[in-house]
Amino acid sequence: MDLKGKKIVLGLSGGVACYKAAELCRALVKEGAQVQVVMTEAATHFIGTVTMQALSGRTVYLDQWDGRIPNNMAHIDLTRNADAILVAPCSADFLFKLAHGATDDLLSTLCLARPHGVPLLAAPAMNVEMWEKPPTQRNVAQLKEDGVRILGPAAGSQACGETGMGRMLEPEQLLEEVIAAFQPKVLAGKRVLITAGPTYEAIDPVRGITNLSSGKMGYAIARAAREAGAEVTLVSGPTALDVPHGVRRVDVQSARQMLDAVMDRVEGQHVFVGVAAVADWRVDNVSPHKIKKDAGGHAPELTFAQNPDILASVAATTSINGWPYCVGFAAESENLIEYGAVKREKKGIPLLVGNIGPQTFGQDENAIVLFDDSGHTALPQASKLSLARQLVSEIAKRLEKRSLLA
Numbered sequence: 001m002d003l004k005g006k007k008i009v010l011g012l013s014g015g016v017a018c019y020k021a022a023e024l025c026r027a028l029v030k031e032g033a034q035v036q037v038v039m040t041e042a043a044t045h046f047i048g049t050v051t052m053q054a055l056s057g058r059t060v061y062l063d064q065w066d067g068r069i070p071n072n073m074a075h076i077d078l079t080r081n082a083d084a085i086l087v088a089p090c091s092a093d094f095l096f097k098l099a100h101g102a103t104d105d106l107l108s109t110l111c112l113a114r115p116h117g118v119p120l121l122a123a124p125a126m127n128v129e130m131w132e133k134p135p136t137q138r139n140v141a142q143l144k145e146d147g148v149r150i151l152g153p154a155a156g157s158q159a160c161g162e163t164g165m166g167r168m169l170e171p172e173q174l175l176e177e178v179i180a181a182f183q184p185k186v187l188a189g190k191r192v193l194i195t196a197g198p199t200y201e202a203i204d205p206v207r208g209i210t211n212l213s214s215g216k217m218g219y220a221i222a223r224a225a226r227e228a229g230a231e232v233t234l235v236s237g238p239t240a241l242d243v244p245h246g247v248r249r250v251d252v253q254s255a256r257q258m259l260d261a262v263m264d265r266v267e268g269q270h271v272f273v274g275v276a277a278v279a280d281w282r283v284d285n286v287s288p289h290k291i292k293k294d295a296g297g298h299a300p301e302l303t304f305a306q307n308p309d310i311l312a313s314v315a316a317t318t319s320i321n322g323w324p325y326c327v328g329f330a331a332e333s334e335n336l337i338e339y340g341a342v343k344r345e346k347k348g349i350p351l352l353v354g355n356i357g358p359q360t361f362g363q364d365e366n367a368i369v370l371f372d373d374s375g376h377t378a379l380p381q382a383s384k385l386s387l388a389r390q391l392v393s394e395i396a397k398r399l400e401k402r403s404l405l406a
């Protein structure tokens with residue numbers, strides 16, 4: 001539970017996206033947060049206080065003059081212990097209020113009254129025309145300058161029947177953003193390129209060879225790096241996973257496509273993490289047509305060619321200016337400690353992450369060992385996301401050490 005014990009004020013302003021706020025409230029509670037809902041009067045036209053109260057398990061407040069707060073200082077009482085404030089949905093009007101320091105209702109007053117250091121996050125939701133107009137854009141720019149985190153909006157079809165920017169992010173994405181707000185920004189300003197998932201090597205137009213990699217570890221590292229403040233590009237083989245919010249995904253199938261996608265983007269990257277289970281071999285005699293089962297009565301003869309080593313290719317480019325810092329993965333079924341150290345040397349990389357494979361493929365947990373020039377360190381069994389966060393922190397430490405040495 002990534003939000004265990006965190007006190008979140010969830011503010012709702014008026015907009016049809018209030019229906020998503022119900023789901024969001026539930027998701028926050030499920031993740032361990034104590035959610036205090038505060039609504040504007042306009043929000044109550046879109047969703048009932050009863051719904052939000054039932055989902056949060058706490059009294060919902062609307063009014064600055066609510067007699068249920070003994071000292072009549074709701075704006076102070078509700079924010080002094082808060083760990084974060086999230087306004088979702090944040091209407092065009094409420095963006096204006098936040099940008100101008102308005103205090104004409106409880107929600108705007110408590111946003112202004114929040115103590116220094118309590119992050120304010122706002123998830124805009126409005127019609128595309130309202131979003132694109134200069135006054136709204138000016139308010140958004142001002143809020144960003146003031147340190148308010150603007151989450152979204154997304155583009156797509158809108159409740160009003162129009163299409164464009166202005167949809168509120170989905171509850172799952174907002175949950176990821178709230179969780180990210182509590183992660184240390186150890187990779188702020190850094191660019192990270194990651195490969196993940198399996199590759200797929202065609203035999204003919206409908207058949208191919210792949211492996212059991214689920215992509216979960218690579219996707220978890222992408223999410224953890226983004227949470228740590230990095231700009232993340234994920235080059236992914238075929239997987240069934242959702243891309244973490246805020247991560248740019250490039251879809252590929254074969255090892256050669258993966259190599260091209262990586263080499264096209266490697267310049268300017270600070271970190272490269274090769275997590276993909278890249279096929280060592282590809283079919284050399286790919287048939288342009290579907291191979292007939294009954295052709296001649298015998299099985300087709302496949303010949304194979306060796307695939308390029310993507311990690312080694314990236315590592316070779318680092319000799320030019322030292323970047324990116326390269327991290328490799330190795331799944332070994334035995335002698336992990338011995339093989340891991342040897343593989344790191346062979347690949348010519350500063351950090352290698354070993355795990356006992358292939359039984360971790362597709363699982364939600366893993367245990368890893370980090371190999372670098374000073375030896376090895378074990379990170380015990382944990383969720384892949386937790387290990388990914390630890391790995392990101394280890395990478396950040398090493399980057400810092402490098403920049404101190406440079």
Ligand code: C5P
Pocket residue numbers: 195255274275276277278279280307308309310311312327328329330331
């Ligand atoms: O040599 P081995 O396949 O065990 O190395 C695993 C590491 O190398 C992983 O980081 C994997 O992503 C990377 N790799 C690669 N291209 C290949 C094979 C492996 O980038 N063709």
